[in-house]
Amino acid sequence: MNTSSAERITSPFGYRSTALEVISGHDLTGKTVLITGASSGLGVETARAFTHAGATVVLPVRDQSRGEESLRAIATTENIDKVMLRSLDLASLSSVRAFAEQFLSDFSTLDILINNAAVMTTPETKTADGFEMQFGTNHLGHFALFTGIAPALLAAQTSRVVALSSIGHRLSPVVFDDIMFENRPYEKWSSYGQSKTACALFAVGVSALYGNQGITANAVHPGGIITGLQKYLPREEQIAMGWFNEEGVINERFKNVEQGASTSTWAAVGVELEGRGGHYLEDCAQALPASKDVPMGGVQDYAIDPELAMKLWEVSSELIAK
Numbered sequence: 001m002n003t004s005s006a007e008r009i010t011s012p013f014g015y016r017s018t019a020l021e022v023i024s025g026h027d028l029t030g031k032t033v034l035i036t037g038a039s040s041g042l043g044v045e046t047a048r049a050f051t052h053a054g055a056t057v058v059l060p061v062r063d064q065s066r067g068e069e070s071l072r073a074i075a076t077t078e079n080i081d082k083v084m085l086r087s088l089d090l091a092s093l094s095s096v097r098a099f100a101e102q103f104l105s106d107f108s109t110l111d112i113l114i115n116n117a118a119v120m121t122t123p124e125t126k127t128a129d130g131f132e133m134q135f136g137t138n139h140l141g142h143f144a145l146f147t148g149i150a151p152a153l154l155a156a157q158t159s160r161v162v163a164l165s166s167i168g169h170r171l172s173p174v175v176f177d178d179i180m181f182e183n184r185p186y187e188k189w190s191s192y193g194q195s196k197t198a199c200a201l202f203a204v205g206v207s208a209l210y211g212n213q214g215i216t217a218n219a220v221h222p223g224g225i226i227t228g229l230q231k232y233l234p235r236e237e238q239i240a241m242g243w244f245n246e247e248g249v250i251n252e253r254f255k256n257v258e259q260g261a262s263t264s265t266w267a268a269v270g271v272e273l274e275g276r277g278g279h280y281l282e283d284c285a286q287a288l289p290a291s292k293d294v295p296m297g298g299v300q301d302y303a304i305d306p307e308l309a310m311k312l313w314e315v316s317s318e319l320i321a322k
Contacts, residue, residue, distance in 0.1 A: 008286045009273065009285065009286040013284035014283055014284055018258040018259055019049035019265040022265040022270070022284065023049045023265050026269050028055035029055070031054075032055065032056045032057075032058065032109060032112075033050045033110075033113075033268070034112070034113050034114070035059060037116040038061065038116065039059075039070050042164075042261050042264070043070070044074060044257070045257045045261035046114060046261040046265060047059060049265050050112075054082075058084050058086060059071070059083065059084065059085050059086065060086045060088030060099055061086070062088065062089045068085070071083055089128075090137050090141025091127040091141060092129070093140075093141075096141055096144045097144070101148070107152055109152055109155045110155075111159050113146065113159070113162070114268060115142040115161070115162065115164060115202075116162075119134055120134070122188065124186040129322075131180060131319065132186075132191060134194075134195040138192075138195035138196065138198070139195050139316070142199070144320045146202075146206065153210075154213055156214070159214060159216075160273075161203065161215060162218060162264050163199045164264065165199045165200040165203075166199075166221055167221050167296055167297065168189070169197040170300055171190060172191075172197060173197055173300070173303075174194055174308065179194070198316075200303035201303060202313075203217040204278040204309035205310060207277030207278035211275075211277055211278075215277075216273070216277030216278075217277050218278070218281055219279070219280045219303070221263070221280065221281070222255070222260040222264060222282075223254075223260050223283065224296065225256065253296065263283060278309075279304070282299075
Protein backbone atom coordinates (compact mmCIF):
# COMPACT_ATOMS: atom_id res chain seq x y z
CA MET A 1 0.00 0.00 0.00
CA ASN A 2 2.80 2.40 0.80
CA THR A 3 4.58 4.16 -2.02
CA SER A 4 8.33 4.22 -2.53
CA SER A 5 10.17 7.35 -3.61
CA ALA A 6 10.63 5.93 -7.11
CA GLU A 7 6.89 5.35 -7.57
CA ARG A 8 5.67 8.68 -6.24
CA ILE A 9 3.52 11.03 -8.27
CA THR A 10 5.35 14.35 -8.24
CA SER A 11 5.11 17.71 -9.95
CA PRO A 12 7.35 20.68 -10.77
CA PHE A 13 5.93 22.42 -7.70
CA GLY A 14 6.80 22.10 -4.04
CA TYR A 15 6.54 23.27 -0.46
CA ARG A 16 6.56 27.02 -1.14
CA SER A 17 4.68 27.04 -4.46
CA THR A 18 1.53 29.15 -4.59
CA ALA A 19 -1.88 28.33 -6.01
CA LEU A 20 -1.48 30.97 -8.72
CA GLU A 21 1.84 29.44 -9.77
CA VAL A 22 0.26 25.99 -9.98
CA ILE A 23 -2.72 27.13 -12.04
CA SER A 24 -0.69 29.35 -14.36
CA GLY A 25 -1.15 28.24 -17.97
CA HIS A 26 -4.45 26.47 -17.31
CA ASP A 27 -7.48 27.87 -19.13
CA LEU A 28 -10.60 26.72 -17.28
CA THR A 29 -13.08 28.75 -19.28
CA GLY A 30 -16.31 26.77 -19.48
CA LYS A 31 -15.44 24.67 -16.41
CA THR A 32 -17.44 24.77 -13.18
CA VAL A 33 -15.69 24.52 -9.82
CA LEU A 34 -17.34 24.20 -6.41
CA ILE A 35 -15.26 25.11 -3.34
CA THR A 36 -16.60 24.78 0.19
CA GLY A 37 -15.31 26.95 3.00
CA ALA A 38 -14.43 29.88 0.76
CA SER A 39 -15.38 32.58 3.24
CA SER A 40 -11.88 32.68 4.72
CA GLY A 41 -8.33 31.35 4.59
CA LEU A 42 -7.40 28.66 2.10
CA GLY A 43 -10.81 28.68 0.47
CA VAL A 44 -10.47 32.30 -0.57
CA GLU A 45 -7.04 31.73 -2.12
CA THR A 46 -8.17 28.56 -3.86
CA ALA A 47 -11.19 30.36 -5.30
CA ARG A 48 -8.99 33.25 -6.39
CA ALA A 49 -6.78 30.88 -8.38
CA PHE A 50 -9.67 29.21 -10.20
CA THR A 51 -11.35 32.52 -10.91
CA HIS A 52 -8.03 33.76 -12.33
CA ALA A 53 -8.02 30.74 -14.67
CA GLY A 54 -11.45 31.61 -16.06
CA ALA A 55 -13.62 29.00 -14.32
CA THR A 56 -17.13 29.54 -13.08
CA VAL A 57 -16.67 29.26 -9.32
CA VAL A 58 -19.51 28.38 -6.94
CA LEU A 59 -18.91 29.24 -3.30
CA PRO A 60 -21.29 27.64 -0.80
CA VAL A 61 -21.00 29.50 2.50
CA ARG A 62 -22.75 29.38 5.86
CA ASP A 63 -22.16 33.03 6.71
CA GLN A 64 -23.46 35.19 3.87
CA SER A 65 -21.85 38.42 5.10
CA ARG A 66 -18.42 36.79 5.17
CA GLY A 67 -19.17 35.26 1.82
CA GLU A 68 -19.81 38.71 0.42
CA GLU A 69 -16.43 39.83 1.76
CA SER A 70 -14.78 36.89 0.02
CA LEU A 71 -16.59 37.70 -3.19
CA ARG A 72 -15.20 41.22 -3.13
CA ALA A 73 -11.70 39.86 -2.46
CA ILE A 74 -11.84 37.27 -5.23
CA ALA A 75 -13.79 38.82 -8.05
CA THR A 76 -12.98 41.67 -10.41
CA THR A 77 -15.31 43.66 -12.63
CA GLU A 78 -14.26 41.36 -15.47
CA ASN A 79 -15.20 38.07 -13.78
CA ILE A 80 -17.76 39.00 -11.12
CA ASP A 81 -20.47 37.18 -13.09
CA LYS A 82 -18.48 33.92 -12.82
CA VAL A 83 -18.28 33.85 -9.01
CA MET A 84 -21.49 32.75 -7.32
CA LEU A 85 -22.39 32.61 -3.64
CA ARG A 86 -24.77 29.95 -2.39
CA SER A 87 -26.03 29.08 1.09
CA LEU A 88 -24.81 25.88 2.73
CA ASP A 89 -24.34 24.64 6.29
CA LEU A 90 -22.36 21.39 6.26
CA ALA A 91 -23.47 20.71 9.84
CA SER A 92 -27.06 20.28 8.65
CA LEU A 93 -28.11 17.51 6.30
CA SER A 94 -31.28 19.40 5.36
CA SER A 95 -29.13 22.35 4.29
CA VAL A 96 -26.84 20.06 2.27
CA ARG A 97 -29.81 18.43 0.54
CA ALA A 98 -31.39 21.78 -0.29
CA PHE A 99 -28.11 23.04 -1.69
CA ALA A 100 -27.60 19.92 -3.81
CA GLU A 101 -31.12 20.12 -5.22
CA GLN A 102 -30.65 23.78 -6.17
CA PHE A 103 -27.19 23.14 -7.60
CA LEU A 104 -28.45 20.39 -9.91
CA SER A 105 -31.20 22.74 -11.02
CA ASP A 106 -28.69 25.48 -11.86
CA PHE A 107 -25.82 23.42 -13.30
CA SER A 108 -25.85 20.38 -15.55
CA THR A 109 -22.18 19.55 -14.97
CA LEU A 110 -19.53 20.00 -12.30
CA ASP A 111 -15.88 19.59 -13.26
CA ILE A 112 -14.13 20.08 -9.91
CA LEU A 113 -15.35 19.73 -6.32
CA ILE A 114 -13.00 20.92 -3.59
CA ASN A 115 -14.07 19.95 -0.07
CA ASN A 116 -12.14 22.67 1.71
CA ALA A 117 -14.37 23.63 4.64
CA ALA A 118 -13.54 22.32 8.12
CA VAL A 119 -13.76 22.88 11.83
CA MET A 120 -10.95 22.00 14.22
CA THR A 121 -10.74 21.16 17.94
CA THR A 122 -14.27 22.29 18.66
CA PRO A 123 -15.80 21.85 22.11
CA GLU A 124 -17.93 18.72 22.42
CA THR A 125 -20.98 19.69 20.38
CA LYS A 126 -23.39 18.07 17.94
CA THR A 127 -24.51 18.91 14.44
CA ALA A 128 -28.17 19.60 13.67
CA ASP A 129 -28.57 15.86 13.06
CA GLY A 130 -26.89 14.77 16.29
CA PHE A 131 -23.48 13.83 14.88
CA GLU A 132 -20.26 14.69 16.69
CA MET A 133 -19.42 18.12 15.27
CA GLN A 134 -16.00 17.52 13.72
CA PHE A 135 -16.83 14.18 12.11
CA GLY A 136 -20.27 15.44 11.15
CA THR A 137 -19.01 18.61 9.49
CA ASN A 138 -15.64 17.64 8.07
CA HIS A 139 -16.65 14.24 6.74
CA LEU A 140 -20.39 13.55 6.78
CA GLY A 141 -21.39 16.99 5.51
CA HIS A 142 -19.04 16.66 2.56
CA PHE A 143 -20.03 13.02 2.03
CA ALA A 144 -23.69 14.05 1.78
CA LEU A 145 -22.73 16.92 -0.51
CA PHE A 146 -20.88 14.58 -2.87
CA THR A 147 -23.70 12.06 -3.02
CA GLY A 148 -26.18 14.86 -3.66
CA ILE A 149 -24.31 16.45 -6.56
CA ALA A 150 -22.71 13.29 -7.99
CA PRO A 151 -24.98 13.42 -11.08
CA ALA A 152 -23.32 16.69 -12.12
CA LEU A 153 -19.84 15.25 -11.59
CA LEU A 154 -20.77 12.19 -13.64
CA ALA A 155 -22.24 14.35 -16.39
CA ALA A 156 -18.88 16.10 -16.80
CA GLN A 157 -17.49 12.70 -17.95
CA THR A 158 -14.10 13.44 -16.38
CA SER A 159 -14.18 15.27 -13.07
CA ARG A 160 -12.06 15.59 -9.97
CA VAL A 161 -12.82 15.70 -6.27
CA VAL A 162 -10.33 17.12 -3.79
CA ALA A 163 -10.80 16.25 -0.11
CA LEU A 164 -8.79 18.32 2.33
CA SER A 165 -7.32 16.12 5.01
CA SER A 166 -4.52 17.12 7.39
CA ILE A 167 -1.36 15.95 9.10
CA GLY A 168 -3.82 15.71 11.97
CA HIS A 169 -5.02 12.42 10.52
CA ARG A 170 -2.00 10.88 12.24
CA LEU A 171 -3.71 11.53 15.59
CA SER A 172 -6.45 8.93 15.10
CA PRO A 173 -7.87 6.36 12.72
CA VAL A 174 -11.64 6.17 12.35
CA VAL A 175 -12.81 4.46 15.53
CA PHE A 176 -15.68 2.53 14.01
CA ASP A 177 -17.05 1.16 17.27
CA ASP A 178 -17.43 4.66 18.75
CA ILE A 179 -17.25 7.29 16.02
CA MET A 180 -19.45 9.76 17.91
CA PHE A 181 -17.62 9.54 21.26
CA GLU A 182 -20.64 8.02 22.96
CA ASN A 183 -18.64 5.47 24.98
CA ARG A 184 -15.31 7.25 25.43
CA PRO A 185 -14.37 10.67 26.77
CA TYR A 186 -14.43 13.34 24.09
CA GLU A 187 -10.96 14.53 23.13
CA LYS A 188 -10.77 17.41 20.66
CA TRP A 189 -7.58 16.32 18.89
CA SER A 190 -8.63 12.68 18.54
CA SER A 191 -11.92 13.88 17.15
CA TYR A 192 -10.18 16.14 14.64
CA GLY A 193 -7.74 13.39 13.67
CA GLN A 194 -10.55 10.90 13.11
CA SER A 195 -12.45 13.35 10.93
CA LYS A 196 -9.40 14.03 8.78
CA THR A 197 -8.65 10.33 8.39
CA ALA A 198 -12.25 10.00 7.22
CA CYS A 199 -11.66 12.73 4.62
CA ALA A 200 -8.69 10.81 3.24
CA LEU A 201 -10.62 7.52 3.16
CA PHE A 202 -13.47 9.31 1.40
CA ALA A 203 -11.12 10.08 -1.50
CA VAL A 204 -10.14 6.42 -1.68
CA GLY A 205 -13.80 5.44 -1.72
CA VAL A 206 -14.79 7.90 -4.43
CA SER A 207 -12.02 6.69 -6.72
CA ALA A 208 -12.86 3.03 -6.10
CA LEU A 209 -16.58 3.44 -6.72
CA TYR A 210 -16.62 6.11 -9.41
CA GLY A 211 -13.19 5.97 -11.03
CA ASN A 212 -14.40 3.86 -13.94
CA GLN A 213 -17.17 6.44 -14.50
CA GLY A 214 -14.76 9.34 -14.79
CA ILE A 215 -14.62 10.73 -11.24
CA THR A 216 -11.29 10.58 -9.43
CA ALA A 217 -10.58 11.90 -5.97
CA ASN A 218 -7.47 12.62 -3.95
CA ALA A 219 -6.91 13.81 -0.39
CA VAL A 220 -4.70 16.79 0.40
CA HIS A 221 -2.68 17.93 3.38
CA PRO A 222 -2.25 21.65 2.70
CA GLY A 223 0.50 22.14 5.26
CA GLY A 224 0.62 24.18 8.44
CA ILE A 225 -1.08 27.54 7.94
CA ILE A 226 -2.43 30.03 10.47
CA THR A 227 -6.04 30.69 9.45
CA GLY A 228 -9.42 30.97 11.13
CA LEU A 229 -9.31 27.21 11.63
CA GLN A 230 -7.48 27.78 14.92
CA LYS A 231 -10.26 29.84 16.48
CA TYR A 232 -11.06 27.22 19.13
CA LEU A 233 -7.42 26.85 20.20
CA PRO A 234 -6.22 29.07 23.06
CA ARG A 235 -3.24 31.25 22.19
CA GLU A 236 -1.25 29.63 24.98
CA GLU A 237 -1.77 26.19 23.49
CA GLN A 238 -0.63 27.34 20.06
CA ILE A 239 2.50 28.87 21.58
CA ALA A 240 3.19 25.67 23.53
CA MET A 241 2.99 23.69 20.29
CA GLY A 242 5.50 26.02 18.69
CA TRP A 243 3.16 27.49 16.12
CA PHE A 244 4.25 31.00 17.03
CA ASN A 245 6.16 32.67 19.84
CA GLU A 246 5.14 35.06 22.60
CA GLU A 247 5.61 38.00 20.23
CA GLY A 248 3.27 36.44 17.69
CA VAL A 249 6.00 35.56 15.18
CA ILE A 250 4.80 32.53 13.20
CA ASN A 251 7.06 29.46 13.01
CA GLU A 252 9.05 29.62 9.78
CA ARG A 253 7.97 26.12 8.76
CA PHE A 254 4.40 27.36 8.32
CA LYS A 255 3.08 28.30 4.90
CA ASN A 256 1.10 31.39 4.01
CA VAL A 257 -2.40 30.95 2.59
CA GLU A 258 -1.23 31.35 -1.01
CA GLN A 259 1.20 28.46 -0.50
CA GLY A 260 -1.32 26.44 1.51
CA ALA A 261 -3.78 26.47 -1.39
CA SER A 262 -1.25 25.11 -3.89
CA THR A 263 -1.66 21.36 -3.33
CA SER A 264 -5.46 21.56 -3.54
CA THR A 265 -5.09 23.43 -6.78
CA TRP A 266 -2.60 20.89 -8.14
CA ALA A 267 -4.90 18.03 -7.14
CA ALA A 268 -7.63 19.66 -9.21
CA VAL A 269 -5.68 20.55 -12.37
CA GLY A 270 -2.31 18.77 -12.36
CA VAL A 271 -1.73 16.74 -15.51
CA GLU A 272 0.25 14.26 -13.43
CA LEU A 273 -3.00 13.20 -11.74
CA GLU A 274 -5.15 12.62 -14.81
CA GLY A 275 -7.14 9.45 -14.19
CA ARG A 276 -5.34 8.82 -10.91
CA GLY A 277 -7.13 8.84 -7.59
CA GLY A 278 -7.21 7.48 -4.07
CA HIS A 279 -3.95 9.14 -3.09
CA TYR A 280 -2.91 11.41 -0.23
CA LEU A 281 -1.00 14.46 -1.44
CA GLU A 282 1.17 17.07 0.25
CA ASP A 283 3.55 19.76 -1.02
CA CYS A 284 2.29 19.18 -4.59
CA ALA A 285 3.33 15.52 -4.60
CA GLN A 286 2.12 12.16 -3.39
CA ALA A 287 2.98 11.74 0.26
CA LEU A 288 5.44 9.15 1.50
CA PRO A 289 4.55 6.80 4.36
CA ALA A 290 4.32 8.39 7.78
CA SER A 291 7.51 8.18 9.82
CA LYS A 292 8.60 9.23 13.28
CA ASP A 293 11.55 10.89 11.57
CA VAL A 294 9.19 13.22 9.68
CA PRO A 295 6.55 14.28 12.23
CA MET A 296 5.01 16.98 10.05
CA GLY A 297 4.41 14.93 6.90
CA GLY A 298 3.56 11.55 5.49
CA VAL A 299 0.44 9.42 5.47
CA GLN A 300 -0.63 6.61 7.76
CA ASP A 301 -1.65 3.31 6.16
CA TYR A 302 -5.07 3.46 7.80
CA ALA A 303 -5.91 6.69 5.93
CA ILE A 304 -5.51 5.11 2.47
CA ASP A 305 -6.68 1.56 3.18
CA PRO A 306 -9.24 0.43 0.55
CA GLU A 307 -11.07 -1.92 2.91
CA LEU A 308 -11.44 0.78 5.56
CA ALA A 309 -12.58 3.20 2.87
CA MET A 310 -15.39 0.84 1.86
CA LYS A 311 -16.35 0.26 5.49
CA LEU A 312 -16.52 4.01 6.07
CA TRP A 313 -18.58 4.46 2.91
CA GLU A 314 -21.15 1.96 4.14
CA VAL A 315 -21.30 3.53 7.61
CA SER A 316 -21.55 7.04 6.20
CA SER A 317 -24.32 6.06 3.78
CA GLU A 318 -26.32 4.62 6.67
CA LEU A 319 -25.77 7.68 8.86
CA ILE A 320 -26.92 10.25 6.30
CA ALA A 321 -29.93 8.10 5.39
CA LYS A 322 -31.39 8.25 8.89
